[in-house]
Amino acid sequence: MNIVILAAGMGKRMQSALPKVLHPLAGKPLLSHVIDTARQLSPTRLCVIYGHGGEQVPQLLQAHDLSFAKQEPQLGTGHAVMQAVPQLDDHTPTLILYGDVPLTTATSLQRLLDSAGQDKLGILTVNLGNPTGYGRIVREKGAITRIVEQKDAQPAELEINEINTGIMVAPTAALKQWLARLSNNNAQGEYYLTDIVASAVAAGVAVVSAQPDHEWETHGVNSKVQLAELERIHQRNLAHALLEQGVTLADPARIDIRGTLTCGRDVSIDVGCVFEGDVSLADGVRIDANCVIHNTSIGARSHIRPYSHFENAVVGAECIIGPYARLRPGTVLAEDVHIGNFVEVKNSEIAAHSKANHLTYVGDSTVGSRVNIGAGTITCNYDGVNKSRTIIEDDVFVGSATQLIAPIRVGKGATLGAGTTLTKDAPADKLTVSRAKQITVDNWQRPVKIKK
Ligand code: UD1
Ligand code: MG
Numbered sequence: 001m002n003i004v005i006l007a008a009g010m011g012k013r014m015q016s017a018l019p020k021v022l023h024p025l026a027g028k029p030l031l032s033h034v035i036d037t038a039r040q041l042s043p044t045r046l047c048v049i050y051g052h053g054g055e056q057v058p059q060l061l062q063a064h065d066l067s068f069a070k071q072e073p074q075l076g077t078g079h080a081v082m083q084a085v086p087q088l089d090d091h092t093p094t095l096i097l098y099g100d101v102p103l104t105t106a107t108s109l110q111r112l113l114d115s116a117g118q119d120k121l122g123i124l125t126v127n128l129g130n131p132t133g134y135g136r137i138v139r140e141k142g143a144i145t146r147i148v149e150q151k152d153a154q155p156a157e158l159e160i161n162e163i164n165t166g167i168m169v170a171p172t173a174a175l176k177q178w179l180a181r182l183s184n185n186n187a188q189g190e191y192y193l194t195d196i197v198a199s200a201v202a203a204g205v206a207v208v209s210a211q212p213d214h215e216w217e218t219h220g221v222n223s224k225v226q227l228a229e230l231e232r233i234h235q236r237n238l239a240h241a242l243l244e245q246g247v248t249l250a251d252p253a254r255i256d257i258r259g260t261l262t263c264g265r266d267v268s269i270d271v272g273c274v275f276e277g278d279v280s281l282a283d284g285v286r287i288d289a290n291c292v293i294h295n296t297s298i299g300a301r302s303h304i305r306p307y308s309h310f311e312n313a314v315v316g317a318e319c320i321i322g323p324y325a326r327l328r329p330g331t332v333l334a335e336d337v338h339i340g341n342f343v344e345v346k347n348s349e350i351a352a353h354s355k356a357n358h359l360t361y362v363g364d365s366t367v368g369s370r371v372n373i374g375a376g377t378i379t380c381n382y383d384g385v386n387k388s389r390t391i392i393e394d395d396v397f398v399g400s401a402t403q404l405i406a407p408i409r410v411g412k413g414a415t416l417g418a419g420t421t422l423t424k425d426a427p428a429d430k431l432t433v434s435r436a437k438q439i440t441v442d443n444w445q446r447p448v449k450i451k452k
Helices: 030-040 056-061 077-082 106-116 172-180 193-202 224-244
Strands: 002-007 045-050 067-070 094-098 121-127 136-140 143-148 162-170 207-210 255-263 273-281 292-294 309-311 313-315 325-327 331-333 338-346 355-363 365-367 378-380 390-392 403-405 408-410
Touching: 002 030, 002 077, 030 045, 030 056, 030 094, 030 106, 045 056, 077 172, 077 193, 094 106, 106 121, 106 162, 106 207, 121 193, 143 193, 143 207, 162 172, 162 193, 172 193, 193 207, 224 255, 309 313, 331 338, 355 365, 403 408
Parallel strands: 002 045, 002 094, 045 067, 121 207, 255 273, 273 292, 292 309, 309 325, 313 331, 325 338, 338 355, 355 378, 365 390, 378 403, 390 408
Antiparallel strands: 094 162, 121 162, 136 143, 136 162
16 A cells, blocks of 8 residues: 655644644654554555655654655645655555644554455545534435535535545545546635545546544644644543553543553552653552653662652662652662662662662762662762763762762772762772861850940
8 A cells, every 4th residue: 555644734823933744742743643653554655745844854754664755835635645646556555644633543544444445435534513624525325426625615515514534545546547637726726635536436436435433533733722632632542541451540631641651560650740752660660740751661669759850761670769869861770779859860870779868969880789878979970071980889888978089989898988078999898988087176265246
């Protein structure tokens, strides 16, 4: 099958410099949703018609299985499909999709393809309570005879509730002939793709219809209001799929998934969480309110407390992280690691049973097992030019308010006294402390206020 995706429209009502089809829904361009659905149908040719906004569309979305054809100027949906004609294989049908209709499912499209077979013209239609603005499906004795656009319709035709979603499949050789004969003699002065229906009927080609499972599958985006509405529908669908699968959501209306969220059994997620990219939560993971988690995997039974922010991190099993924890790219935590409030970890591995519970920066570090990092500890990884590593071996105890000036190593079992500024490696199993000696001044008196 050939698939053509129409994506050349202006999108004026988006009020944006970005081409309409590149606006994100669930963190992904509208057009990418359509391309991904198209791919599920295994097309042999996949062609995107772009126009407005020029080269940003092919630049951003280029892929080995995609071809692009530019439509300039935009003279209508029929004219748009004409731009793809040289790329279409005559021996297999052509499915036409819209780049601004992101939520059509492969199941509904497959139903349309099945009803059209190799040699019928198939139209995806729906019945709408308010069909205003859409092309109407005109039938005689039940059979589709043509599509009439809103602006060209007679008053009686405006009463028809069955509308053209715009999604069609046609036998390709015939489609090419019908496109060649389109005229723009209509209310909008455009080459209407919809006019191929009357041509098919005249040529004795059967015209069939199929309906999608849900009306929202056919909704397009023309404005930010419609984009926001579709985003909510999509998020509700994703949330319901998680609930069906056994995930506990405190409120399915207050979770946002912008990517792929994979959950094990008995996962629970509180309100206000955002998941981006590829996130996986193993069995029994608990995510408290208002966490933002990007490209991260979290091991079984770990508990993420409120307001934590993770990016490109790996969290082991049985960890307790947050509240207010930040895991930056390259963080790898083994099992039973505790990271507490206002602790930032970057490009560091922390081995099992280690803890950094308060106000700490661990960057470019390798931390062993059973290490305790006291409050206010800073690994000084950056000298203004280069980044260097800190190595803290197993069973180390780092006293509070310690600075470790990297590159540096703290040997196994070492203890660093509170307030230490460590500039040389600390030997294993010993107490190392750098601190000005404490003195007490006898006979010292507090100054008193001088009266004027
Ligand atoms: C079209 C259909 C109408 C249908 C409706 C469904 C025609 C003539 N009418 O109307 O029957 O009910 O969609 O939403 O087909 N596009 C191009 N190049 C163009 C014009 C449009 O690529 O020159 C693309 C747009 O980017 C969009 C799609 O085609 O993705 C539909 O265009 P739009 O202008 O919204 O068509 P409608 O007038 O709404
Ligand atoms: Mg439209």
